[in-house]
Each structure stands twice: as structure tokens, then as C-alpha cells.
Amino acid sequence: MQVEVNPNEDTEWNDILRQHGIIPEKPKDPEPLIQEALIAAEHRAHENRLEDKDIDELDALEDEEDEDFLQQYRQKRLAELSTLQQTSLFNQVYPLQKVDYAREVTEASNSAFVLVNLTSQGANVESRVLTELWRQLATKFGDIKFCEIRADMCIEGYPEKNTPTILVYKDTEIKRQLITLRELNGPRTKVEDLEKLLVDLGALKESDVRLKKRSDSMDDYRNAGDDELNVEDYDDDWD
Structure with a gap:
């Protein structure tokens, strides 16, 4: 007659069976x-x-x-x-001309992350939002180069509905592109959304001390984002 053995029981017989490899070792208490x-x-x-x-x-x-x-x-x-x-070499938004693009963006990305804002020539709300955020980020993160160029001056016939477009360069290659702010938070995109993007890209470390503090002016800007955007007050830098 075959005797059934419970391999999880603590018995002298089970100990003998385990020693001879007949039954597996009893699972350890986690x-x-x-x-x-x-x-x-x-x-x-x-x-x-x-x-x-x-x-x-x-x-x-x-x-x-x-x-x-x-x-x-x-x-x-x-x-x-x-x-x-x-490492804070930049600290401003660099307006681009197409003829200088290779030097100012592609080549410059060998030594730093370079982010390009392809912006709108018209009263595009998201372009207006990103242009303001670009200025704040450039001041705050001087080791990252922030550039801006009107999209149709960079790419002939580039559709305005695709602006703003963010291009992220590192080591001469485009590492990421975002067409409009849809992937972030649309016209309500905030500095924090872009900071998270920079961390995800590896352009910033999560432990970066600059991510810890928020100035009063930043809080004011975030609160203002809940109000209706007045596009007529927008001064187009490209006019």
C-alpha cells in the first residue's frame, strides 16, 4: 500500500526523505x-x-x-x-535661423541636450504657452540648450496645426519629438510637465536640486493657467 507524504510537514520521516532528495526542501517562510x-x-x-x-x-x-x-x-x-x-552655459532661449540650425542644434547636441520649439506664426494658444514655459526652463536649467524657431521658417509648408512641435536632440540625433502639447497637458501644460519630460529623457536627474523648489512667480503662473488665455496680448517675437 502506497503511503501519501505531505512534503510540507515537519516530521522525522520527511527529514530523511529530504536528505535523500526524494521530496523537495520545505519552502522557506517568507x-x-x-x-x-x-x-x-x-x-x-x-x-x-x-x-x-x-x-x-x-x-x-x-x-x-x-x-x-x-x-x-x-x-x-x-x-x-x-x-x-x-555647466550652466546657456540660460536663455536661442532664436534660430535655418542657416544656423546644424551648428546651433545638431552639433551643439554633442555636448548638451538641445530642445527646439517649432512655434507658430499666429495666435496659436499652445505655442504661446510653450514659448513662455521655454523662457522659464531656459533660465532655470542652464545646462540644457533651449532653442526656438518659427516652424514655417524651418520646414517649408509645415502645418500650423502641428505647432508647437518639440524636438529633443542629443549626440546629433533626435531622441524625442512631440507634435503639439497633446502628450503633456495641452494648453494647460505647466513647468512640472516639461520637467518630468526632461527627467524621462535623462536630461535631468530626479535628485536635481533645482526640481525641489518652486518660486512664487511660478505658483502665480500655474494659477493663471486656470484662467482663460488672452491670445491678443501675445507678442509674436517673430514678427
Whole structure:
């Protein structure tokens, strides 16, 4: 008569069968591993609790944190700021002429990300929105080159309904293109939407200190985005 064996039971007979490879080893209880992972995650979170703090916020924690621990993060923030200052070469929107496109965009993308805004010549609301956001991003992220050219001056017969078009260059190649702001948030696109795009592209790191803070003027702009856009107030830089 065949005796059925439950391989998960803790019995002396099962131990003998396991030793001889007749039945598989009893599955390990996952709870200790889960508990260990949770403790490790909690420890990492505690160790990294100052990762998103800037210099002023670190100074405000002097009475709460160990001074040596704070100093490590101060030095790290200062090093990050120094690197950003050294790589901030652009800090403005570069208006393009077609004849200069290869030099100013394609060749320049060997040393930095270059983003081109193919904008509209008319009262295109999304073009107006992106032109304003382009200025804000160029000022904030000086290590990325932001360019702008009227679409029909760059590509003959380019349809206005496809503007604005964003072209992202790196190492002389187009890495991404967005036709209109539909993939972002349409006419309600905000700086945060474009910052997320830059992170996804690898042009910015998620830990970039410049992503941590929002100025009052940026908050005002976001609030203004909820109001109706007055296209007649738009000054076309290309006229």
C-alpha cells in the first residue's frame, strides 16, 4: 500500500526523505525575509532623510540633527551647486535661423541636450504657452540648450496645426519629438510637465536640486493657467 507524504510537514520521516532528495526542501517562510527587507528600507529612508533638503533647510535642522551628519549634506549640496554653475552655459532661449540650425542644434547636441520649439506664426494658444514655459526652463536649467524657431521658417509648408512641435536632440540625433502639447497637458501644460519630460529623457536627474523648489512667480503662473488665455496680448517675437 502506497503511503501519501505531505512534503510540507515537519516530521522525522520527511527529514530523511529530504536528505535523500526524494521530496523537495520545505519552502522557506517568507515572513523573516519580508521583515528584514522592511527594516532595511526603513533604515535607508532614515539615512537618506536629508536628500531633498537644500542648504537653508539643512541649516534649520541644526538643533535636531547631528552636526557632522548635517555637514556631510551641506558639502554635498555645495558640490552639486558648484557643478550646476560650471555647466550652466546657456540660460536663455536661442532664436534660430535655418542657416544656423546644424551648428546651433545638431552639433551643439554633442555636448548638451538641445530642445527646439517649432512655434507658430499666429495666435496659436499652445505655442504661446510653450514659448513662455521655454523662457522659464531656459533660465532655470542652464545646462540644457533651449532653442526656438518659427516652424514655417524651418520646414517649408509645415502645418500650423502641428505647432508647437518639440524636438529633443542629443549626440546629433533626435531622441524625442512631440507634435503639439497633446502628450503633456495641452494648453494647460505647466513647468512640472516639461520637467518630468526632461527627467524621462535623462536630461535631468530626479535628485536635481533645482526640481525641489518652486518660486512664487511660478505658483502665480500655474494659477493663471486656470484662467482663460488672452491670445491678443501675445507678442509674436517673430514678427
